[in-house]
Amino acid sequence: MSAGDPAGDAGPSSRGGARAGVAARPRRFPTAAQPEVMRAAEKDDSYAAHVTEACRDAFRHLFGTRVAVAYQNEIKLLGQSLYYLLTTGSGQQTLGEEYCDISQVATSHGLPPTPARRMLFILYQTTVPYLAERISSRIVSRGIYMDDSQLDNHHESDNPSRGITESSTNTNESSRSLSFSMLSRLRSKAQAFWLWVVQKWPSMLPLGQDFIQLAIRTNLMFFYFEGLYYHLSKRGAGIHYVFIGKPMNQRPRYQILGIFLLIQLCILGAERLRRSNLSSIASSINQISSGSYPSSTGRSVPVLNEDGNIISDIRRGKAVDLASGSEASSSKSKCTLCLSTRQNPTATTCGHVFCWNCIMEWCNEKPECPLCRTPITHSSLICIYHSDF
Amino acid sequence: MQASRARLFKEYKEVQREKSADPDIQLICDDSNIFKWTAVIKGPSETPFEGGVFQLAFSIPEQYPLLPPQVRFITKIFHPNVHFKTGEICLDILKNAWSPAWTLQSVCRAIIALMAHPEADSPLNCDSGNLLRSGDIRGYQSMARMYTRLAAMPKKE
Numbered sequence: 001m002s003a004g005d006p007a008g009d010a011g012p013s014s015r016g017g018a019r020a021g022v023a024a025r026p027r028r029f030p031t032a033a034q035p036e037v038m039r040a041a042e043k044d045d046s047y048a049a050h051v052t053e054a055c056r057d058a059f060r061h062l063f064g065t066r067v068a069v070a071y072q073n074e075i076k077l078l079g080q081s082l083y084y085l086l087t088t089g090s091g092q093q094t095l096g097e098e099y100c101d102i103s104q105v106a107t108s109h110g111l112p113p114t115p116a117r118r119m120l121f122i123l124y125q126t127t128v129p130y131l132a133e134r135i136s137s138r139i140v141s142r143g144i145y146m147d148d149s150q151l152d153n154h155h156e157s158d159n160p161s162r163g164i165t166e167s168s169t170n171t172n173e174s175s176r177s178l179s180f181s182m183l184s185r186l187r188s189k190a191q192a193f194w195l196w197v198v199q200k201w202p203s204m205l206p207l208g209q210d211f212i213q214l215a216i217r218t219n220l221m222f223f224y225f226e227g228l229y230y231h232l233s234k235r236g237a238g239i240h241y242v243f244i245g246k247p248m249n250q251r252p253r254y255q256i257l258g259i260f261l262l263i264q265l266c267i268l269g270a271e272r273l274r275r276s277n278l279s280s281i282a283s284s285i286n287q288i289s290s291g292s293y294p295s296s297t298g299r300s301v302p303v304l305n306e307d308g309n310i311i312s313d314i315r316r317g318k319a320v321d322l323a324s325g326s327e328a329s330s331s332k333s334k335c336t337l338c339l340s341t342r343q344n345p346t347a348t349t350c351g352h353v354f355c356w357n358c359i360m361e362w363c364n365e366k367p368e369c370p371l372c373r374t375p376i377t378h379s380s381l382i383c384i385y386h387s388d389f
Numbered sequence: 390m391q392a393s394r395a396r397l398f399k400e401y402k403e404v405q406r407e408k409s410a411d412p413d414i415q416l417i418c419d420d421s422n423i424f425k426w427t428a429v430i431k432g433p434s435e436t437p438f439e440g441g442v443f444q445l446a447f448s449i450p451e452q453y454p455l456l457p458p459q460v461r462f463i464t465k466i467f468h469p470n471v472h473f474k475t476g477e478i479c480l481d482i483l484k485n486a487w488s489p490a491w492t493l494q495s496v497c498r499a500i501i502a503l504m505a506h507p508e509a510d511s512p513l514n515c516d517s518g519n520l521l522r523s524g525d526i527r528g529y530q531s532m533a534r535m536y537t538r539l540a541a542m543p544k545k546e
């Protein structure tokens with residue numbers, strides 16, 4: 001634990017220049033190495049899961065299983081918040097940190113993080129992922145409900161103009177303040193933005209997920225190199241670790257993993273660039289096909305267009321039928337395997353009709369009719385080219 | 390993967406639309422993972438499971454619907470075809486008799502039917518199977534009712 005030793009031991013290569021200056025000053029603790037940080041994080045995860053489990057049990061006993069299932073995300077949030085508030089929030093080490101002999105510091109001078117910084121970290125760690133998930137799932141379900149959205153709308157609606165009148169009357173009733181007109185204008189703007197998001201979301205969701213994945217991976221790569229921030233939340237709050245246990249002379253480094261991750265990210269990036277040409281063409285076609293339906297109806301491109309085959313439907317102009325929800329006709333020509341409108345209707349010898357792809361794939365799995373279990377063979381399947389259903 | 394996701398989305402939509410169609414089954418999709426579902430089913434009437442609320446966990450393979458979903462009871466249940474510890478269910482349509490025309494909803498219905506009509510000849514819970522096979526219907530029913538009370542009923546008092 002001498003002043004000279006840690007400089008060699010813990011110096012991240014990227015900050016070599018800065019370290020030389022710091023090393024002159026007496027510094028007591030070396031930066032924690034990656035193994036300790038990761039082990040602490042794992043421990044914390046499992047302890048937080050324990051707390052969550054306990055909360056869930058409590059909920060189940062108090063309010064019954066249904067409530068516990070319905071609010072499982074909130075319970076998870078509660079459990080995690082409890083754990084981090086009681087440990088980091090109160091200025092103590094978490095159980096995982098204690099186990100690994102590491103302690104949080106916020107600056108390069110080795111000072112412990114301020115309460116505000118700790119709260120910021122807890123917010124990043126628990127509430128932000130929860131909110132993101134919440135909002136995302138909400139938008140997805142909005143998209144799914146586009147057809148029958150009248151059922152359960154409180155303040156959003158499928159029609160922007162209706163939404164505006166609704167919201168303005170709402171504010172009219174609730175707050176009789178002078179700033180009401182500004183409020184309502186703000187609300188209508190938010191309304192329009194919300195609608196826009198809902199419409200765009202199906203195509204944005206995979207992108208967003210990709211982006212988050214990428215961010216997490218990049219963060220991990222940096223962690224392997226410099227060994228400072230294992231979680232994005234810690235990076236955001238600027239909290240890293242020092243090692244306060246007995247110094248060991250041989251601690252494994254993870255730089256090699258960082259190099260592998262870097263290579264992987266490069267390959268991914270190259271692939272994305274190559275594919276972006278393709279997808280830009282696809283999205284332009286998307287725009288054209290959805291453009292013919294005015295957005296004022298509130299109906300977007302169908303939710304399912306996040307998977308490739310339905311997008312191809314849009315190109316053929318078939319999904320319009322799907323989205324407009326002409327229930328009577330679509331339920332008649334539905335394939336019972338993919339639950340969508342039949343593509344290349346194909347009949348079995350027993351007279352049941354499915355998509356060509358669906359029944360072929362199932363026939364590879366098991367040569368019997370999915371509906372009546374009559375034995376079938378690949379060669380007996382007939383694609384009905386000239387049917388009009 | 391894409392096909393299964395598309396189909397699960399369809400089922401999700403269907404479940405939302407038909408929410409009130411089958412009050413005995415409540416299917417809930419995990420918010421972040423469409424391959425994980427939870428079902429809450431009511432024990433069928435005139436069985437020892439009447440009045441109980443049972444929770445099922447669905448784990449859906451990426452090859453769905455070519456492969457069946459994996460279903461197990463979360464709630465403890467005393468039933469010859471359900472493993473008492475793991476909640477594993479012995480039901481032909483979840484194994485070799487699977488057909489892609491089944492949906493999560495209809496699988497739930499099949500499980501409710503299994504609860505009403507136990508199959509003592511393929512037991513996962515030997516105690517329960519033996520009671521039935523030896524003809525001790527009363528013994529089976531009282532055991533099953535006891536576990537329903539203990540594990541599947543919301544505690545009010």
Ligand SMILES: [Zn+2]
Nearest residue numbers: 335338355358
């Ligand atoms: Zn099909």
Ligand SMILES: [Zn+2]
Nearest residue numbers: 350352369372
């Ligand atoms: Zn058939």
